[in-house]
Amino acid sequence: MGKHKAIFMGKKVRKIYKFEHNNFLSKYSCWFDNENENQFVDWVEIYKCELDSPPLKEGEEIYIKELDETLYILDRLRSSDGQYIYSTDYIVEIIEDEFTKKSKEEANKKLNKYIEELKIFHKNEIETYRDEIQKFKEKIREKDELIIRLKEKNEDIVRYNWNSINTKKWYQFWKMN
Numbered sequence: 001m002g003k004h005k006a007i008f009m010g011k012k013v014r015k016i017y018k019f020e021h022n023n024f025l026s027k028y029s030c031w032f033d034n035e036n037e038n039q040f041v042d043w044v045e046i047y048k049c050e051l052d053s054p055p056l057k058e059g060e061e062i063y064i065k066e067l068d069e070t071l072y073i074l075d076r077l078r079s080s081d082g083q084y085i086y087s088t089d090y091i092v093e094i095i096e097d098e099f100t101k102k103s104k105e106e107a108n109k110k111l112n113k114y115i116e117e118l119k120i121f122h123k124n125e126i127e128t129y130r131d132e133i134q135k136f137k138e139k140i141r142e143k144d145e146l147i148i149r150l151k152e153k154n155e156d157i158v159r160y161n162w163n164s165i166n167t168k169k170w171y172q173f174w175k176m177n
């Protein structure tokens with residue numbers, strides 16, 4: 001089994017801030033995404049060695065003991081001198097620069113705008129509920145007044161009945177004598 005020279009490349013990426021929201025999810029994050037080309041900055045050599053042939057294929061993984069890392073092979077190129085150059089998912093460096101600063105400012109602007117929109121939305125919602133609560137209190141007050149009037153009527157009826165019964169008894173007593 002033959003051997004071949006291998007160079008493993010890692011990524012230098014840019015830190016990006018982002019704020020996203022929709023009806024179901026709001027997310028503020030500081031992130032970098034290996035698949036997003038706007039955040040990729042450069043390839044950096046991370047390890048050289050000789051490997052047994054056949055060469056690794058895209059999608060394979062290899063453990064590099066000296067780095068104590070398992071690398072995922074994204075791409076494989078063969079150079080004119082017979083070496084294989086493996087592009088991996090390994091992130092060597094995360095840089096922060098002017099683009100990072102601008103992305104953070106933009107994310108914060110979007111976040112603050114979203115917060116203001118929420119305040120306005122909830123303020124309107126609160127006012128709507130406040131009006132409904134006021135109407136509810138008014139109905140309760142009207143019902144309380146009705147209950148008081150009904151109690152008074154009931155007391156009047158009870159008094160009337162009591163007087164009627166007493167008058168009837170008195171009349172019967174008087175008639176019998």
